[in-house]
Amino acid sequence: MAKDSSLFPTMDVFDRYGLRRIVNASGTESTKGASPVCKEAIDAVVGLVPHSVDMLELQSAACHAIARAFETEAGCVVNCSAAGIATAIAACMTGCDLARVEQLPDVTGMKDEVVLQRGHNITYGGQITQNITLAGAKVVEIGAATECGAYQLAHALTDRTAAALYVVSHHTVSSGLIDLQTFCAVCKLRGVPVIVDGAAEPDPTVFLRAGADLVITSMHKSFAALTAATVAGRLDLVRACMYQEKGIGRPMKVGKEGVIASIAAVERWASLDRPAIRKALEARLARGHDRLGQLPGITASIEIDATSQLFSRLLLHVDPSGAGITAYDVSARLWEQRPSIAVRSLMADIGLLQVDLRRADDATADYVIGSIERIAREASTASAASEPRETSPNLADLAEGGLKRFPLPLEPRR
Template sequence: MTSVYEHYGLKPVINASGRMTILGVSTPGAAVVEAVNDGLSHYFEMKDLVDKTGAYIAGLLGCEDALVVSCASAGIAQSVAAVIARDDDWLLDNLHSAPLSVPHEIVLPKGHNVNFGAPVGTMVALGGGRLVEAGYANECSPAQLAAAVTASTAAILYIKSHHCVQKSHLSVAQAAAVAREHGVPLIVDAAAEEDLQAYYAAGADLVIYSGAKAIEGPTSGLVVGRQRHIAWVKRQSQGIGRAMKVGKEGILGLTRAVEEYLQQEKVSGAAMVEKMTPFIAQLNGLHGVQARVVWDSAGRDIARTEIHLDEAAIGRSTAALVQALKEGRPAIYFRGYKANEGIVEVDVRSVSAEQLHTLYLAIASLLTGEHQG
């Protein structure tokens, strides 16, 4: 029997970049696959399925309510639409067809206005909102966030991500205090975050997660929060959410994934360091290469291998090396956010020890011009 790669002529991939959308994010376990199959094999009253699974997840996480959506980006768009339209039936049908007279500005720290594969502002616009930046790219205090809130503000949006500026920015709890003081909801996009309870506990009204990243579910998203706000998001299934609907298999798959995620023992950063130590030693034996352990810039317990390439010594640019590895077979993907500085990172969470050795051999072969056995 041919593999899926052979059947469709696809290129095998070693994912050393982490749980990234461009590579299919993650590989769910057998229990999640079974739940997806259950969803595919049965019929349900979809409203009943949405409500019951949401209540079940909320019970697991200790929040008022929850909702499975198609992805985290859809969660942002639908949450924005929800806080604008609320219970208004006319707005539910006409969100984009006429100028809005209700509050529709979404305030976020300027350093959080990022592109995570698509611009945050695009998701806000899809939800009918207008983005308003608070503070500066390298600074946003509670006072600066509060100064951007007006009578036209529908919500504050906080992006908890390594993509965002980390220094001199207020915390989720501080943003929640500003939101409460001004009587507006706080939406937190925590797509890749690993703590499914902290941001709700810190005062957020809606928190959005990717179902396929840390939770390792099927392609999906999870919105948790206050009951009234989740009810507004649910209403968007008859509005913009219709174009973003999640299937029964995604709902059941993510619900099971949340169960599994809460029960499983998390792989620690220390274990990641142990896994990558032989790989780092091999890399440091190559001319023009320096490798070391670095920790996640957003504060998560994730250790990665940072590879610094001396471009003058290796005789090629970092970008060219990264591209050559992507074009190889198997294709090898790094985290390339600092490639312009001659630095790439290896995320070992989705890579086996054998694949790390394959990665080393591929780098060594490109640098020496010799096939490595």
């Protein structure tokens, strides 16, 4: 398919380095460069990066901005949510004791256990338990993968418990586990701080109101900043997070560009007209639903995000016997065209694709919808000799295969 230059009118950097142009209808994954950076963050970065700045002052400005926007005591900026988990756990173990900060990952004399529901033991591109053990802590799993009760949490909290980690993600088991409010209430009775990993979630105030002590939010995902994350919540614990820059936080330190971009993105987020944004998104989804629902072998529906309940996506069920193509192959052909389209294919093995249009304007949404229509129609009229594959490839193996091919062959234009 010919390149649609109208979607990328001035970005010669792609040609210069031989990079693929991508329309991201999958979400805000780091593997796709997360969200397009908002103008407010770009302007703030351009204004600051040519100059030197006192980082403690800059982090203090971030603290005040985060506290105002998220209606909490304090906040700081780290270089990503994975770093935020390791930093927050270290903070819960050391407090504001610099000698202990310097001692990690040796945890002698410290509380060193972190409680985690088994259904929250996920990979998001990396193993979440590795973020815990980076700080020297031990993971204490509770419950089963699909079931966990408050009594099991209460039993696991001991005088060795430094913190409890609660993961909010589409990767976690979505039912049968302890809800956040109950989780926080049980931990509060034992004086155990609750850390929420809400990396991709659009509204951290929900978790703070539920009783979380620290909430970690990716700035480069729903907030459209440069790569960074905020840690927001209790002042004493946020301050202890800052202490980690003298310890395990040093190899994962954030730069001035990440902090100032986060300040700008948080302030922008606080002023967004969310009802208007949601109304525009719902109109695009409705158009996509009406068009894609007419295709043979494809059932379209509009599905609210199960994790946040704050936005919706298109959900496509692809029946190979009627469509002449599998869900995985639809996603693969979208990726092969130029500009490439990424859709969420985590459930392609059971015939499901999700189309996320939050970052799309009307023209981009039409490009995505039109491309799916074209691929589906081509598949439905193809000869019976090209039968759809019976199974989809394993996504973990695909990711490993991609790493084996590094560095990829590119065709830069100098």
